Amino acid sequence: MTAVASFDVERIRADFPILHTMARGHPLVYLDSAATSQKPQVVIDALVDYYTTSNANVHRSVHYLAERATTAYEEARARVGRFVNAPSPESVVWVRGTTEAINLIATSWGRRNLSEGDTVLLTEMEHHSNLVPWQMLAKPRDHGGIGIRLDFVPVTEDGQLDMDAAREKLATGPRLFGFMAKSNVLGTENPVAELCALARANGVVTLVDGAQSVPHGTVDFQALGCDFLAFSAHKALGPMGIGALIVNPCRYPEMSPYQGGGEMIMRVKLATSTYKAPPICFEAGTPSAGDAIAFHTALDYLENLDLSAVHAHETRLTRLALDLLAEKGIKTFGPDDAALRAGIVSFDVPGVHPHDVSTLLDGRGIAVRAGHHCCQPLMRKLGVVATSRASFYLYNTEDEVRQFADGLDHVREYFKR
Amino acid sequence: MSTLNPTGAPEPSFDDLYREVILEHYHEPRGKEPLVRVDVEAEGMNPLCGDELDLMIQIGADGGIEGLHVDGRGCAISVASGSILHDLVDGVSRAEARAVIAAVKAVMHGGEMPTDIELGDFDSLEGVKLFPVRIKCALLPWTTLETALCDMDKMVAERGGEGETT
Numbered sequence: 001m002t003a004v005a006s007f008d009v010e011r012i013r014a015d016f017p018i019l020h021t022m023a024r025g026h027p028l029v030y031l032d033s034a035a036t037s038q039k040p041q042v043v044i045d046a047l048v049d050y051y052t053t054s055n056a057n058v059h060r061s062v063h064y065l066a067e068r069a070t071t072a073y074e075e076a077r078a079r080v081g082r083f084v085n086a087p088s089p090e091s092v093v094w095v096r097g098t099t100e101a102i103n104l105i106a107t108s109w110g111r112r113n114l115s116e117g118d119t120v121l122l123t124e125m126e127h128h129s130n131l132v133p134w135q136m137l138a139k140p141r142d143h144g145g146i147g148i149r150l151d152f153v154p155v156t157e158d159g160q161l162d163m164d165a166a167r168e169k170l171a172t173g174p175r176l177f178g179f180m181a182k183s184n185v186l187g188t189e190n191p192v193a194e195l196c197a198l199a200r201a202n203g204v205v206t207l208v209d210g211a212q213s214v215p216h217g218t219v220d221f222q223a224l225g226c227d228f229l230a231f232s233a234h235k236a237l238g239p240m241g242i243g244a245l246i247v248n249p250c251r252y253p254e255m256s257p258y259q260g261g262g263e264m265i266m267r268v269k270l271a272t273s274t275y276k277a278p279p280i281c282f283e284a285g286t287p288s289a290g291d292a293i294a295f296h297t298a299l300d301y302l303e304n305l306d307l308s309a310v311h312a313h314e315t316r317l318t319r320l321a322l323d324l325l326a327e328k329g330i331k332t333f334g335p336d337d338a339a340l341r342a343g344i345v346s347f348d349v350p351g352v353h354p355h356d357v358s359t360l361l362d363g364r365g366i367a368v369r370a371g372h373h374c375c376q377p378l379m380r381k382l383g384v385v386a387t388s389r390a391s392f393y394l395y396n397t398e399d400e401v402r403q404f405a406d407g408l409d410h411v412r413e414y415f416k417r
Numbered sequence: 418m419s420t421l422n423p424t425g426a427p428e429p430s431f432d433d434l435y436r437e438v439i440l441e442h443y444h445e446p447r448g449k450e451p452l453v454r455v456d457v458e459a460e461g462m463n464p465l466c467g468d469e470l471d472l473m474i475q476i477g478a479d480g481g482i483e484g485l486h487v488d489g490r491g492c493a494i495s496v497a498s499g500s501i502l503h504d505l506v507d508g509v510s511r512a513e514a515r516a517v518i519a520a521v522k523a524v525m526h527g528g529e530m531p532t533d534i535e536l537g538d539f540d541s542l543e544g545v546k547l548f549p550v551r552i553k554c555a556l557l558p559w560t561t562l563e564t565a566l567c568d569m570d571k572m573v574a575e576r577g578g579e580g581e582t583t
Contacts, residue, residue, distance in 0.1 A: 352493075353466075353468075353491055353492035353493060353496075354466070354467075354492075355466040355467075355468070355491070355492035355494075355551075355554065356435075356492045356493045356494075359431070359434065359548070359551065360431060360435075363431040370466060371465060371466050371467055372464075372467050379467070385467035385468075385469060385490060385491070386466060386467035414435065415440065415493075417444050
């Protein structure tokens with residue numbers, strides 16, 4: 001209870017102007033933060049401030065504004081690195097988001113280090129962003145791939161990774177193991193440190209998709225000992241269009257730039273060029289500097305809160321939702337134990353398609369996600385075409401969870417035959 | 418205080434979307450009976466929400482839709498729309514089916530209900546156009562039928578174009 005007492009959700013809500021929206025005539029209940037988080041006023045101000053006082057192209061001109069912008073941009077890089085305990089600012093590569101980060105690894109590291117027949121190990125719960133880039137490499141050479149093999153760690157009945165299978169498969173010599181730290185459908189928090197240690201013991205390169213875990217401040221890159229960590233700003237109170245790939249610097253010599261152009265070069269002749277050192281050589285073109293700088297502000301905001309209290313708050317909301325849905329006999333997916341999951345509850349209202357659930361809740365101003373959540377293979381594994389998903393973040397309240405659960409009574413009543 | 422609704426237009430009612438007739442079609446969709454012979458199959462999918470629909474058609478000697486099987490797995494709107502589609506085009510010629518598709522699309526894209534063509538229970542889906550993200554659900558069976566009609570054209574042409582009714 002102490003963590004709860006020190007966590008003032010109403011004070012936090014006051015910082016998020018959009019949470020005071022009226023949606024369909026009702027106060028907005030935003031339960032879709034796993035898709036994208038809302039932004040506090042300070043982040044919105046940081047964007048406006050950048051374009052009002054500091055806008056210039058970074059790492060190019062030497063005038064006053066360019067210096068201001070470049071300094072703030074590089075400070076943001078260092079800030080992001082500190083947030084996940086990266087070894088250095090240089091291990092932080094700016095990307096558009098998690099998807100671009102994984103595509104960068106598949107191309108810059110994968111195409112150079114993988115050969116036909118090599119295995120990349122993934123899991124059955126992966127987001128499309130950690131499936132499709134590898135499927136592209138699995139295609140034959142005449143279809144743009146390199147003919148790698150893909151293998152998958154299965155998901156158990158209650159929505160966890162099958163650790164025995166993971167152990168076995170890691171021992172068979174895959175070249176890379178890519179997996180999500182936390183499932184965007186099930187909320188399952190995977191044992192990332194254990195999986196990274198297992199992979200390391202087998203000499204397997206690791207890629208952690210941190211899209212759902214980094215926003216909750218629970219990822220320590222160096223403690224995990226992984227090789228690559230990918231995440232987006234927009235799920236962590238920051239703007240859309242910016243994210244980071246953290247690279248174990250030992251991997252840099254194994255990677256080649258995959259996009260060429262401005263900023264990433266040292267010397268360009270007509271037929272050849274030399275590149276800057278990492279991370280800049282992976283950042284061709286004008287970057288999203290304003291977004292990077294506002295991401296800095298978002299991480300400051302997050303870290304000013306007690307992150308363990310935030311986590312406890314989210315777990316409490318998850319527990320409440322699981323209990324209320326169980327009382328109503330509504331099927332939920334993923335582990336029953338709220339300690340094994342956080343912030344996400346996927347569910348199925350019998351006889352009502354998730355899209356209809358979502359629309360009827362929307363009629364009460366309650367925003368949930370319906371669909372396959374970019375996880376079609378996992379949907380097939382769960383035996384459904386789609387689920388409804390409620391996700392909670394630091395600004396959600398117990399009252400909102402109750403409104404959501406009451407809304408489901410309304411949905412069932414509506415569809416009663 | 419919503420700034421996204423500057424016109425102050427009233428929010429559409431959800432009873433416009435889920436009319437009684439729609440829920441009836443959803444709970445007991447038509448067209449589930451198996452066909453004697455399947456000549457053409459088409460699969461429709463709406464990746465946004467996971468709606469899926471299989472259409473199977475038995476082509477008559479006149480080249481028209483002699484038998485139609487509709488199997489929709491999705492939201493109430495898409496399943497009901499598939500059921501209504503069965504009501505409207507089972508047993509009609511390809512040209513008549515195309516006319517119905519055109520009329521249905523025109524309604525979903527903002528037009529009035531037509532007076533020159535009978536759309537049966539489809540009028541109960543008119544409220545869907547107040548919910549732009551759901552229009553795709555209502556149209557899925559119809560765009561799938563369009564694909565099937567093209568395959569029917571080919572098949573009829575291969576047969577030697579007997580009973581041209583396109």
